[in-house]
Amino acid sequence: MSIPYIMDNATSFAAPRTEPAGQRILVLGLGNDILCDDAIGLRVVREVRRRLRPDEEIEVEETEEMGLCLLDYISGYRGLVLVDSIQRGTLPAGEIHEIRADDLRTLSYSAPHFLGIGETLALGRELGLPMPDMIRILAIEVEEPHLLSTEMTPPLQRALPDLVQRVLTTARGLAEQR
């Protein structure tokens, strides 16, 4: 039985940034490496990172964290492309729901545990932190996010190249907007 070594793709877990990121765009991948399709956000941004040219004003981060901690990642950037998974059942697995930041329940009182992205952005603004003005949220429909596995389901594996391209295009689009 071959067992993939789970630390192969260990993420950087950068410390909260202390200096301003200025004019840069952040591509932030969210997910969990060992929860089957929930890894998609991480897999996509790793590939995006590989494909970026050094002179592009785009940075790539990935994290398994959520909620409030995301403030540390996103504050200071001019633009944000967030890549995450979603399970809504309205699109085939591997397709993207593009969610406008305004459409996220910006403030919800229904969260028993988490602080959603919308709340996090609202909180950052309330606290006077520099929050990105341009936000694109690409939520990838997944098939299986609750099974412990280091391998994604076939539809997600097949979709990976297109997803990478879509994220790259989105991030470059933001970088060009002045």
Place this chain on the structure above:
Amino acid sequence: MEQAVKDVFNQGAARANAAYQMGRRRFTVEPITRLEGHGKIDIFLDDKGDVERAYMQVPELRGFEVFSIGRPAEDMPQITSRICGVCPTAHHMASVKCLDDLYKVEPTSPGRKIRELVYNGFLFEDHALHVFVLGGPDFIVGPEAPPAERNIVGVIGKVGLEAGKRVITMRRRVRELTAYFGGKVVHPVLGLPGGVSKPLDPADLPKFKQLAKDAVEFAEWTVDVLKKIVLGNPEYVKMITSDAYTHKTCYMGMVDEQNRLNFYDGKLRVVDCNGKEICKFTPHEYRDYVAEHVEPWSYMKFTFLKPRGWMDFVEGPDTSVYSVAPLARLNAADGLGTPKAQAALEEFFKALGGKPVHHTLANHLARAIEMIFAAERMEQLVNDPEITSPDVRRIPTSVPKEGIGVVEAPRGTLFHHYQTDERGLITMANLIVATQNNAARIAMSVERAAKGLIKGGKVTEGLLNKVEMAFRAYDPCLGCATHSLPGHLPLSVNIYDRDRTLVRRLEQP
């Protein structure tokens, strides 16, 4: 398992399940929809339109044991800390303690102290998040406030912008402590069997001393805020102490030699609803004291006190239902070993009618008191001369076989139990997580809230919020580590009439 064997097994299980359902003549609740990670509560009414039973279901991780088998035991602190994005450090620490036990190696004293320092920092930070961000809307803003204000921005509106910034900054500084030792915040690579991976450089000590000092002050301020806003408001006190949010169950928590609370190590002590000790056991004895009960309507296994046997979801002096988490810990221990936390604890029991306190919503206050305790422990540890010793690890030499590790996670007692072959490859892995230890009492709370709010088929407005408040106090870990948007767990309530026809569905807007 071979596929054919698996199929036969599954068919058999399905038949047995169907027979069981028929035998019980109970309505079969559809498996939870995992779309967008909904938590679901099903409420069944009787002839009169009153609540017969209410059930709560949440999505659950699958495949943990299969995933673990065959992997080196040393991977487990990394794997288990990754299964939960909410309390990774708790899993990491329980797992590392399990490895100590597996390899029969006692960590060096400085190694143990560093673990405790990081662990108390984690508890402090996690509790702070809950008090202000997750539970805050219920109490600091208030349960009757308009929905649009019941969120973190509303909390900041109430405690002030400066205080809000203080909350965020304090959390960040404590997280830097974890990152210092663990290399990263969310899934630290800190513990190794026999100790930790990195000593504390004496040059870095002053900043951690300052951090611990500030943490104590911050925690005391937090308790003051809650005291003023919550205990100072007779309406809140009435709600906290109301029957709707009160259950007389047993309580479990980890204690040291003097029966004082310890998050990191010790024996597990259980007291009954009168505060009398029922049992005290070592992690190795847990299977003699904790057993799991299965209900047909839930994936969740409900733990109960094994010596008493499963007696259904009942309360009182003889019940086998116990709970964990902050309130349970304060009830189960004889006290806290640090002066400021002890003073706050005494005041807490005095304000709520003596020990033990059975009011679920008092968990929020108990959490704040534990913040003082965690901060004071940090202060004790950073002022311990041994904390900068380079002797942080003892190399294990034994052949591994079986290990059990237990810690008090923010949400309650967490058990890790592994068996390996002689090469240290996992052959069995079992976890009992905090929310499982609380599951029976959470189910009781949800049902109680439903019974109080639905009479004669009439649903009182605000049902959803009141039910949510009941389980939010436990801070149950429902969401596992999936991040799927929208980033929080929406809850839906389905109400069925006596014919089991869906008559109403409530969801948060």
